[in-house]
Amino acid sequence: MAGTAPQKTARDYIVFALDLPGLAAARPYIERLSGAVGMFKVGLELFVREGPEIVRVIQRTGGTPVFLDLKLHDIPETVRRTVAGMADLGVAYTSVHCGEQPAMLEAAVAGSSGRVGILAVTLLTSVGTGPDGGADVETLVVHRAAAAAAAGCRGVVCSGKEAAAVRRACGPRLTVVTPGIRPPQAGKNTDDQRRVTTPAQAVAAGADYLVIGRPIRDAPDPLAAVRRIAGQVEDALRNSGPISRQRSSGTPQLPE
Ligand code: C5P
Numbered sequence: 001m002a003g004t005a006p007q008k009t010a011r012d013y014i015v016f017a018l019d020l021p022g023l024a025a026a027r028p029y030i031e032r033l034s035g036a037v038g039m040f041k042v043g044l045e046l047f048v049r050e051g052p053e054i055v056r057v058i059q060r061t062g063g064t065p066v067f068l069d070l071k072l073h074d075i076p077e078t079v080r081r082t083v084a085g086m087a088d089l090g091v092a093y094t095s096v097h098c099g100e101q102p103a104m105l106e107a108a109v110a111g112s113s114g115r116v117g118i119l120a121v122t123l124l125t126s127v128g129t130g131p132d133g134g135a136d137v138e139t140l141v142v143h144r145a146a147a148a149a150a151a152g153c154r155g156v157v158c159s160g161k162e163a164a165a166v167r168r169a170c171g172p173r174l175t176v177v178t179p180g181i182r183p184p185q186a187g188k189n190t191d192d193q194r195r196v197t198t199p200a201q202a203v204a205a206g207a208d209y210l211v212i213g214r215p216i217r218d219a220p221d222p223l224a225a226v227r228r229i230a231g232q233v234e235d236a237l238r239n240s241g242p243i244s245r246q247r248s249s250g251t252p253q254l255p256e
Contacts, residue, residue, distance in 0.1 A: 010234035012038035013203065014226060015067055015177070017213030022049045023057065029222060034062030036226050039092065041067040041211055055089050065092035071121055073097040076107030083111030083118070093117040093177075095157060098144040105151035117155060117175065120148030122166075125159045125180030128194035137195070138162050142169045149174050155208070160197030163205035178202045179211035183229055186215055199229050200236035 014037040020026040026046060033040075040058050047054065047070065055066050068091040072079050079096060086094050096108045098120050108118045122144040129137050141162040146169055148156050155175025158166055163176050180193040181202060190196045191214055202210050212229065219225035 008038075009230075010237065011036060011226065011230040013199075013208070013210050013233045014216075014229060015039040015041050015209045015211045016216055016226070017041040017043060017069075017179075017211055018046050018054075019043060019213045019217060020046055022046070023054060026050075026054065027057070029217070030058055030061050032223050033216075033226060034058075034064045036223060037064065038209065039065045039067050041069050041213075043069045044071075052089055055091060059090060067091070067093040067095075067119075069095050071095045071097055072108065073099055073104070076103045079104050080107040080111035083108045083116060084113070087112055087115040091116055093119050093154070095119045095121050096153075097121045098148060102147055102151040105148055105153055109152040118153045119155045119157050119175065119177055120144065120151075120153045122148070122156050122158045122162075125178075125195045126192050129161075134161060134195070138165050142166055145170055145174070157211075159195035160202030160205050160207055160210075161195050163202060163207045167206040175208045176206055177209045177211060178205075178207040179213075181210045181212045181215070183215055183225075183232065185228075199232045200239075203233050203236040204240040 016033055016037045018026050018029060018040055042054055055068065058064060058066050068086055072082060083094060094116055096105055096118055105118065105120055112118055122141040123137060141158045142165050145156045145158065145166045149170045155177055156166060157177045157179065159180045160178040163178055166176055180196045181199055182190055182196045184198050199210055216222050216225045
């Protein structure tokens with residue numbers, strides 16, 4: 001049917017973070033995982049070494065969408081012009097810190113011309129919760145998410161622990177991206193991440209995308225790790241239903 005978006009499958013939830021030191025190291029992952037994950041995330045480490053060409057390599061290798069995760073934080077005009085360049089590069093998403101004022105986020109949205117989804121970084125998942133068990137963090141994240149939605153952002157980056165509260169506050173149309181994912185088999189090792197959830201927990205809380213780096217990158221068989229995580233996402237979707245889409249009634253419509 002013309003104009004109908006293809007059904008989102010479990011693997012589309014997975015955003016693999018290409019946290020690697022250059023094209024030679026990244027290429028095997030790009031070739032192996034193209035089409036097996038929903039998106040590749042290119043961060044500062046790889047972008048500093050390879051520049052825009054790394055995005056073109058991914059686009060030529062199967063066309064998996066790219067999240068160019070540069071976590072911008074600068075004066076509005078610089079952010080606007082930078083995001084305009086990203087739009088020309090054809091990336092699907094980029095990230096901007098919530099910052100002190102909405103002007104920076106608004107400038108990113110303006111620079112995107114609707115061609116790049118702006119994801120506002122609320123509070124890094126490497127920041128832990130205090131003795132209150134996370135209530136203050138949740139309040140802060142929800143406050144920033146609401147400000148990002150009001151500024152016209154497509155979505156937010158937060159941990160799975162705050163995803164449900166963000167959904168309740170901002171409604172179903174905001175894209176919720178959750179890093180700090182550790183599959184159950186990772187045990188207690190969370191590396192430098194502090195606010196962590198399993199894939200199933202994040203999906204049940206309403207996450208649209210799970211950013212996953214080391215649990216896939218460092219697995220003996222990265223493709224098998226992706227398939228295992230996709231299975232966990234599928235189970236969670238079956239058990240809980242995509243909560244994100246059930247909460248739509250009565251919530252304000254967010255800008256695209
Ligand atoms: O799964 P792993 O911990 O290896 O994922 C690390 C990735 O998650 C890094 O690429 C980092 O930039 C990203 N990240 C993020 N937002 C956060 C925390 C981590 O995009 N709040």
